Amino acid sequence: MTRDEAIAKLAGLVGQDLRPLADTYRVTVWKNGKKNKGWAGDVVERFLGLPANPVQGPDFGDWELKVVPLRKVGGRWQPKETMAVTMIAADNVAATPFEHSHLLDKLRSLVICGRESVSEKDDHARFVKAAAFDLGDGALYRQVQDDYESLRALIRHGGLASVTGRIGLLVQARTKGPGHGSTTRAFYARTSLVARLLRLES
DNA sequence: CTATGATCATCC
């Protein structure tokens, strides 16, 4: 499926509640009182016909699908959270300039979707919008590159453990994983970047 | 166990 085809298909999802779709696609939302935090993303993937897979790389060959929670603030939508982009493998990042990084792979061409977030319970979650995004080669590209190279320099000198979530204007590195003392980290897009990806301004 | 999908919970 091409990116345009996906966007066209997702347009038919706008305004619909994702929650009942979770049941039709048999996506777990709650289990033993715990939430499956990625349920909305899983539902949209199934909707597009993508089976679940944990491969590090673009989901559809040359573009990446993301779903982010949105909140309505003063009549306009805003990202509720930062967005996880991809895992950091310290050795790989240390040896890889931005031009060849997984981070650029994921950001250069993506389909980003917004869904409403009413409460932690997620009784319902309307699909708000889908947008295509290309990083291009302008100021935004350079700022993301700056952030990446800052993190990369830090990893090279102090190791992955020296990285904290404070680094980076648009992209940061934070812990991610199964939890319970995990030390793995991932790149996250800060909310300001998410807003630009989704074109929430204007 | 670690990757995917992400959001939760706590601290400042």
Next chain:
DNA sequence: GGATGATCATAG
């Protein structure tokens, strides 16, 4: 109230 660090379900 936002940022930082921790965590959940599932698949391979």
